[in-house]
Amino acid sequence: MKALSENRKAALLSILILVVGCLIWEASIPAQKAVGELTEYELLTGGGQPKAGVPPPSQVLGKAWEQLSNPFYDAGPNDKGIGIQIGYSIYRVLTGYALAAAIAIPLGFLIGMSSVAYKALNPFIQVLRPISPLAWMPLALFVIQDSEMSAIFVIFICSIWPMLINTAFGVAGVREDWVNVARTHELSALKTAFTVILPAAAPTIVTGMRISIGIAWLVIVAAEMLVGGTGIGYYVWNEWNNLDLTSVIFSILMIGVVGMLLDSMFGLLQRTVAYTE
Amino acid sequence: MAKSFLSIEQLTQRYPDGQGGEFTVFENASFGIEKGEFVCILGHSGCGKSTIMNILAGLAEPTSGVVKMDGQHVSGPSLDRGVVFQNYSLLPWLTALKNVTFGVSARFPNWSKEKVIEHSTAFLAKVGLTGDAIHRKPSQLSGGMRQRVSIARAFANEPKLLLLDEPFGALDALTRGTIQDELIKVWSDTDQTVFMITHDIDEAILLADRILLMTNGPMAQVAESVEITIPRPRVRNDIVEHPNYYAIRNHLVHFLAQRSAELSGQAQTPDQQPTPVRIDLTDDAETEDPEPAKPVLRAVEG
Numbered sequence: 001m002k003a004l005s006e007n008r009k010a011a012l013l014s015i016l017i018l019v020v021g022c023l024i025w026e027a028s029i030p031a032q033k034a035v036g037e038l039t040e041y042e043l044l045t046g047g048g049q050p051k052a053g054v055p056p057p058s059q060v061l062g063k064a065w066e067q068l069s070n071p072f073y074d075a076g077p078n079d080k081g082i083g084i085q086i087g088y089s090i091y092r093v094l095t096g097y098a099l100a101a102a103i104a105i106p107l108g109f110l111i112g113m114s115s116v117a118y119k120a121l122n123p124f125i126q127v128l129r130p131i132s133p134l135a136w137m138p139l140a141l142f143v144i145q146d147s148e149m150s151a152i153f154v155i156f157i158c159s160i161w162p163m164l165i166n167t168a169f170g171v172a173g174v175r176e177d178w179v180n181v182a183r184t185h186e187l188s189a190l191k192t193a194f195t196v197i198l199p200a201a202a203p204t205i206v207t208g209m210r211i212s213i214g215i216a217w218l219v220i221v222a223a224e225m226l227v228g229g230t231g232i233g234y235y236v237w238n239e240w241n242n243l244d245l246t247s248v249i250f251s252i253l254m255i256g257v258v259g260m261l262l263d264s265m266f267g268l269l270q271r272t273v274a275y276t277e
Numbered sequence: 278m279a280k281s282f283l284s285i286e287q288l289t290q291r292y293p294d295g296q297g298g299e300f301t302v303f304e305n306a307s308f309g310i311e312k313g314e315f316v317c318i319l320g321h322s323g324c325g326k327s328t329i330m331n332i333l334a335g336l337a338e339p340t341s342g343v344v345k346m347d348g349q350h351v352s353g354p355s356l357d358r359g360v361v362f363q364n365y366s367l368l369p370w371l372t373a374l375k376n377v378t379f380g381v382s383a384r385f386p387n388w389s390k391e392k393v394i395e396h397s398t399a400f401l402a403k404v405g406l407t408g409d410a411i412h413r414k415p416s417q418l419s420g421g422m423r424q425r426v427s428i429a430r431a432f433a434n435e436p437k438l439l440l441l442d443e444p445f446g447a448l449d450a451l452t453r454g455t456i457q458d459e460l461i462k463v464w465s466d467t468d469q470t471v472f473m474i475t476h477d478i479d480e481a482i483l484l485a486d487r488i489l490l491m492t493n494g495p496m497a498q499v500a501e502s503v504e505i506t507i508p509r510p511r512v513r514n515d516i517v518e519h520p521n522y523y524a525i526r527n528h529l530v531h532f533l534a535q536r537s538a539e540l541s542g543q544a545q546t547p548d549q550q551p552t553p554v555r556i557d558l559t560d561d562a563e564t565e566d567p568e569p570a571k572p573v574l575r576a577v578e579g
């Protein structure tokens with residue numbers, strides 16, 4: 001065992017925890033299994049009070065296999081593959097997020113460079129930032145008159161703040177020595193921004209971007225539950241209405257996996273822009 | 278009086294003292310530097326050497342007074358004035374080589390990428406950095422190596438005026454010697470002017486044409502301008518044999534140990550230049566009294 005590296009030990013332990021966890025879960029289910037099937041039957045026949053049972057992991061695994069082997073099927077508005085649903089969610093997240101980044105990063109630069117801009121905009125930021133993104137939803141639906149665009153707007157508004165604040169903070173914190181290097185080399189303002197300030201502030205900016213994408217992915221599920229139609233959030237809600245708990249658990253896991261992938265992309269970006277002084 | 282290549286006129290720097298008042302780092306400092314001259318400035322820590330250098334670089338505005346280079350007002354930094362900062366100021370996300378090419382491509386925007394790299398590599402080699410070290414980031418280099426990258430960046434730009442703030446402070450004696458020789462070579466091959474801050478008296482005597490002496494702050498002044506009357510080329514081990522060496526050295530040590538404190542705090546008259554001091558024992562020339570009874574008010578090299 002001594003020969004095993006720390007990472008391998010950790011990986012083995014993770015697998016062990018997973019297996020034991022699933023076994024315990026599986027073992028505690030059998031009594032309910034019948035109930036689950038009955039409930040589905042009752043539901044189909046429209047009779048009885050539905051009492052859903054929690055499905056065992058084997059069933060979730062089966063569901064995952066079934067869904068992931070054909071993720072992009074489209075059989076009408078209420079029956080689309082998990083790939084299509086996740087695709088819609090990612091599309092909304094990335095659109096809202098890209099709009100937010102396009103505004104937050106240049107604006108953050110401005111705020112970080114000029115203390116007047118900072119002082120002028122700070123009160124607005126302080127009031128707008130703590131608002132729950134979903135609180136904007138009714139207003140967005142009323143003004144925009146489009147559920148799709150409203151969901152994107154909610155993503156926009158929730159992901160703008162961490163990027164804005166971190167960019168401003170990172171830019172304001174760039175060491176004067178480095179700016180002086182740019183000055184002694186007579187770099188133009190634009191060149192200084194791109195070759196000195198941006199790389200110097202990049203780790204802080206990317207941290208803000210990483211926080212934002214995490215929040216955006218949290219919010220999209222809730223937003224889609226509200227606006228309906230498509231997306232992973234809607235899918236969860238729809239399967240709950242169908243009392244298909246297996247699908248609910250499966251989609252919860254998928255939300256986690258996609259969130260992790262988005263986060264690790266930014267983790268990778270963070271590592272490429274990192275530097276040690 | 279003839280205008281010097283670089284003329285510093287009535288420079289005053291005050292800072293808030295943190296208690297609502299002000300303190301004066303130096304007042305009415307005036308001196309000149311000729312083209313091609315190598316000038317060192319000596320003074321105790323905190324007397325305002327780096328402050329003067331930042332003003333010469335155009336990075337800081339003095340409270341009052343002007344700096345002129347080639348008759349032009351210095352207002353803001355320029356590629357004609359290369360700086361080696363006291364804390365190196367390398368960009369930590371760039372490799373050693375890229376830190377130098379950063380400067381070179383700003384200085385010579387028309388050069389091809391290959392030429393920029395070739396030029397930068399050559400200057401890194403001059404300060405003893407070759408091989409894979411030049412592809413490492415500053416955080417992966419030793420303090421002395423970082424300092425050398427910073428020196429290479431300034432040298433590679435071949436500025437008219439080189440401003441060096443304790444450029445060899447973090448180097449061991451051997452490397453220091455090599456780079457001092459390299460600096461002298463670069464300087465004598467060109468018509469560059471060098472203004473260098475140092476704490477090392479022997480280094481100053483070895484390198485400088487003239488040493489400016491600053492009294493202690495606050496209210497520091499550039500009190501004396503000591504000519505180094507030892508002919509070039511100077512060889513590190515041989516100059517100590519020169520009859521003037523210890524006379525000059527003793528004068529400098531005496532100033533720093535005693536007179537820098539005694540003279541401190543005296544306000545300068547607006548046009549006062551540092552007192553020129555020439556110590557030469559070789560041709561029975563008269564040695565100027567290190568402590569003149571009354572200050573000789575005349576321009577440097579007058």
Ligand SMILES: Nc1ncnc2c1ncn2[C@@H]1O[C@H](COP(=O)(O)OP(=O)(O)OP(=O)(O)O)[C@@H](O)[C@H]1O
Nearest residue numbers: 292293302321322323324325326327328329363494
């Ligand atoms: N931005 C500033 N605000 C207030 N005081 C300052 C500022 N910069 C420098 N000083 C003060 O000015 C004086 C001179 O500082 P300076 O850095 O020029 O000293 P120095 O001669 O270079 O010292 P050293 O040899 O230690 O580098 C010091 O007393 C310092 O505290």
Ligand SMILES: [Mg+2]
Nearest residue numbers: 326327363442
């Ligand atoms: Mg200093």
